[in-house]
Amino acid sequence: MNNPLLDKLPVGICLVNEAYEIVYLNAFFLDRMPVELRGDALGKPLADVFPEQIKFLKRRIKSVFVLKHPSFSYWEQRPHIFPFKSSRPITGEETQMVQNMEIVPHKDTETGEQYACILIQDVTAQASYFKAQAQLAEELKAEHEAQRKLIRKLDRAQSQLIQAEKMASTGQLAAGIAHEINNPMGFVTANLNTLEQYAQNLLETCQATKKLVASHAPEHIEALEDLFDATHVELIEEDMGPLIQESKDGLKRVSEIVSTLRSFAEEPQHTWGYLNLHDTANQLVQLISTQFKRPRFKVTCEPDQLKWYCESASLKQALTNLMMNAAQSIDENGLVMLDIKQTSSGGVAIKIVDTGCGISEANLKRVFEPFFTTRPEGKGQGLGLSVAYSAIEKHKGKLAINSREGKGTVIEVRLPVLKEQEEEKSASNPSTESL
Amino acid sequence: MNDTIALSEDQRDALQELMNISMGQAANSLAHLIETKIGISIPKITAVTPDGLYELVSHHQQAYYTRQSFMGDIHGEVMSILTQHGLTEVAELLEYEQPLSENDINETILELSNILAGACLAGLSEQLELATNLQMPTLFAPQKSDFSQYDWQHSLVMEVKFDIQISSFTMRVVFCLDDASLTRLKSTIDELLG
Numbered sequence: 001m002n003n004p005l006l007d008k009l010p011v012g013i014c015l016v017n018e019a020y021e022i023v024y025l026n027a028f029f030l031d032r033m034p035v036e037l038r039g040d041a042l043g044k045p046l047a048d049v050f051p052e053q054i055k056f057l058k059r060r061i062k063s064v065f066v067l068k069h070p071s072f073s074y075w076e077q078r079p080h081i082f083p084f085k086s087s088r089p090i091t092g093e094e095t096q097m098v099q100n101m102e103i104v105p106h107k108d109t110e111t112g113e114q115y116a117c118i119l120i121q122d123v124t125a126q127a128s129y130f131k132a133q134a135q136l137a138e139e140l141k142a143e144h145e146a147q148r149k150l151i152r153k154l155d156r157a158q159s160q161l162i163q164a165e166k167m168a169s170t171g172q173l174a175a176g177i178a179h180e181i182n183n184p185m186g187f188v189t190a191n192l193n194t195l196e197q198y199a200q201n202l203l204e205t206c207q208a209t210k211k212l213v214a215s216h217a218p219e220h221i222e223a224l225e226d227l228f229d230a231t232h233v234e235l236i237e238e239d240m241g242p243l244i245q246e247s248k249d250g251l252k253r254v255s256e257i258v259s260t261l262r263s264f265a266e267e268p269q270h271t272w273g274y275l276n277l278h279d280t281a282n283q284l285v286q287l288i289s290t291q292f293k294r295p296r297f298k299v300t301c302e303p304d305q306l307k308w309y310c311e312s313a314s315l316k317q318a319l320t321n322l323m324m325n326a327a328q329s330i331d332e333n334g335l336v337m338l339d340i341k342q343t344s345s346g347g348v349a350i351k352i353v354d355t356g357c358g359i360s361e362a363n364l365k366r367v368f369e370p371f372f373t374t375r376p377e378g379k380g381q382g383l384g385l386s387v388a389y390s391a392i393e394k395h396k397g398k399l400a401i402n403s404r405e406g407k408g409t410v411i412e413v414r415l416p417v418l419k420e421q422e423e424e425k426s427a428s429n430p431s432t433e434s435l
Numbered sequence: 436m437n438d439t440i441a442l443s444e445d446q447r448d449a450l451q452e453l454m455n456i457s458m459g460q461a462a463n464s465l466a467h468l469i470e471t472k473i474g475i476s477i478p479k480i481t482a483v484t485p486d487g488l489y490e491l492v493s494h495h496q497q498a499y500y501t502r503q504s505f506m507g508d509i510h511g512e513v514m515s516i517l518t519q520h521g522l523t524e525v526a527e528l529l530e531y532e533q534p535l536s537e538n539d540i541n542e543t544i545l546e547l548s549n550i551l552a553g554a555c556l557a558g559l560s561e562q563l564e565l566a567t568n569l570q571m572p573t574l575f576a577p578q579k580s581d582f583s584q585y586d587w588q589h590s591l592v593m594e595v596k597f598d599i600q601i602s603s604f605t606m607r608v609v610f611c612l613d614d615a616s617l618t619r620l621k622s623t624i625d626e627l628l629g
Contacts, residue, residue: 059530063546067464069553072571077542102571 012082012120015106016061017113020046029120032084032097053081061116064103073101075127086124098127160387164317178258185258189251196244203237260286275312277348278305281338284316284323292327294334295354301340308348309418310395318391321384322352322411328375329356329409343414350413359403367401442591442621447480449624450593454478457558458595464554465597469528476596483592489582491592492516492609500575501548505556507567509616513556514575514609515548521604528601541574548572551597552608563623591617 006013007027015024022041030038037049046061047054056078060071073081075098084097100123106115206228213224228234260283278301285297308315319338326336339351359367366372368389392399397415442450455478462473483491492500497519504512526535526543535543549572560567593610612620 055530063468063550066468067550067554067557069557070549070569072545072549073542074545074571074573077538077545100571 010122012084012118012122014118014120016046016116016118018065018115020058020061022046022049023115032082032087034083034085050082052083056081057118060101060103061118064105064116065114068105070102070104072103073099075100075123079127082120084120084122087122088124097122098124156386160390164314164387174261178262181254181258185251185255189248189255192244192247192251199240199244203233203240206233257286257290271313272309272311274307275310275315276305277301277308277340277350280312280316280319281340284319285338288320288323288327292330294332295327295330295336295356296334297327298335298337299339300337303342306340306342306348308415310415311391314391314394318388318413319350319352321388322413325384326352326354326356326409326411329354329358331357334408345416347414347416350415352411352413353408355408358405358407358409359401360405364401364403441482442480445628446621446624449628450620451478451480453559453562453624454480454555454593454595457555457562460558461551461554462597465550468550469525469599471528472600474598474600476598478593478595481592481594483590485582485585485590488590488592488609488611489577491594493577499544500577501544501572502575503548503552503572504570505567506570507560508565509560509567509612509619511610511612511616513548513552513569514611515552515572516607516609517544517547518603518605521599521602524602525599525604528599544574545572547606548608551606555595555608555610563620563627565619565623591620 002024009026009028011026012029012032013024013026014022014029017023022044025033025041030041033041041049046057050057060073064071078101079098080096081099081101082097084099086095086097100121102119102121104117104119106117107113108115210221210224210228214221278299281299281301285299289297323336323338330336334355335353336356337351337353339353341349341351343349363372363374367385369386372386389399392413392415395415395418397413400412400414401409402412403409458475458478462475466473481487492514499517499519499522501515501517502512503515504510522540522543523533523535525547526539527533529543529546531539531543549569552572553569556567556569559565590611590613595608597606597608598604599606
């Protein structure tokens with residue numbers, strides 16, 4: 001057994017007899033043993049030299065003696081079987097040697113005695129490499145997850161940009177159409193006024209003619225009355241006034257809608273300034289009520305004509321989206337209320353209450369998700385609330401939503417007072433929070 | 436079936452008998468070691484394609500897998516499929532203390548595979564007078580391996596099932612041989628058959 005070649009092997013060898021006594025140790029094994037154990041280990045029971053490991057070792061050695069085939073132990077399950085120091089005491093990161101163990105049966109051909117040969121392989125380097133790899137994989141996974149989150153945020157920001165862009169171009173379109181409508185509206189109104197005058201003149205001429213005939217040629221009066229009856233002059237006289245008044249009212253409404261549309265759409269983007277919330281609310285309701293006839297709308301503002309420092313385009317957009325949702329939730333009769341109130345702290349609380357269909361509890365959690373919609377495909381993009389949310393975030397405000405299915409929904413927007421310097425701050429770092 | 440794989444009826448019977456004996460020895464050894472009764476099934480000998488092998492080893496949902504290669508006169512791999520059920524009791528028989536850590540479970544799985552696969556291989560090699568050497572077992576996840584990527588078409592598979600009777604634990608051991616080893620095995624069996 002004492003072959004000097006065995007001392008050159010890069011493997012630790014420990015031979016144990018059937019009495020579990022150490023009968024041989026090669027240089028690799030000896031060199032790595034704690035100094036105090038080296039001297040007298042040979043010939044001693046394994047249990048005396050390695051008392052902490054003996055239970056495990058005995059079990060494995062027993063299986064080798066019984067089964068007569070090798071037993072293995074892998075570092076991943078049991079890294080430090082023997083209390084060996086790392087082979088790199090100076091530069092290594094591990095202080096203890098990581099080991100793979102193999103116990104093989106050995107039979108002395110001369111004496112016929114059975115031995116268990118414990119072979120120890122130093123796998124510290126591989127193990128630390130493996131661990132580093134595993135850690136790297138973990139880190140990569142975490143980074144990957146972070147990137148995925150960022151991509152989701154970017155997606156959201158992009159969809160909001162698209163929506164904002166769409167709204168901006170819709171606004172431009174609306175302004176253009178409003179302008180185009182205004183021109184014909186001008187001459188139609190002027191012509192109608194002239195026509196009213198002309199019609200009045202004609203009717204007066206008829207009356208005068210009747211009087212003239214009655215006094216100068218009474219024999220023809222009957223014929224004239226017949227003619228007047230045939231052409232319904234009396235009816236025309238009665239109907240003319242209301243007809244013209246109704247048309248004038250209609251024209252007035254058209255011009256009001258057009259001017260609201262213009263004042264609402266022509267707002268330059270991303271400018272901060274004072275916005276009359278009361279007027280805005282009224283304009284908004286006027287616009288929306290042309291589209292949604294069923295609900296009744298009610299606007300309250302306290303104090304009257306409240307002006308608020310904000311980025312008017314995005315705040316209007318947010319309010320529009322919230323009001324549209326409220327109006328859309330009403331199928332039959334119902335009420336949409338827009339209540340603006342300055343709070344005691346100086347901020348403003350905007351409440352939008354509707355008596356519509358409400359939102360289910362499950363959906364309520366998701367309403368701010370971009371592209372979440374309960375409307376049928378093609379009817380809604382599911383961006384309204386998320387756009388409103390980020391606009392309100394831009395104003396450092398809060399948006400709370402409360403709803404009961406079948407009863408209605410209350411949305412409360414709270415905006416703090418923003419001074420011009422603060423706005424600059426929030427503009428220089430615009431909506432990073434919402435990104 | 437590939438010609439190199441096809442065993443004659445005599446060869447198959449002989450191999451089955453040899454397997455039976457070596458499996459019996461394996462079961463005995465384990466029974467002796469853990470001091471409990473062990474039942475074994477009649478060994479099944481089949482030829483499989485990689486897909487067939489996948490079917491054979493992966494239809495157990497609640498199972499652990501190990502693989503272990505062997506070298507020497509014949510060359511191949513042993514796959515062991517252990518039920519998750521009953522493993523705790525077996526670990527106790529192997530003198531592991533409760534509760535088992537994940538490392539304890541993995542060590543038990545590897546140890547059991549090594550004992551049974553080793554005993555089977557030792558028995559078979561001894562009877563056929565072939566020298567073999569079993570390597571360290573490792574844990575294996577057939578679900579994560581692509582069996583269709585293997586560059587062999589057919590393999591001889593010897594399968595046996597062990598039941599440890601005090602618990603409901605069962606374990607299957609599947610031996611797979613490559614072509615060259617199969618030729619060697621057949622000629623050795625032929626010599627035995629005279």
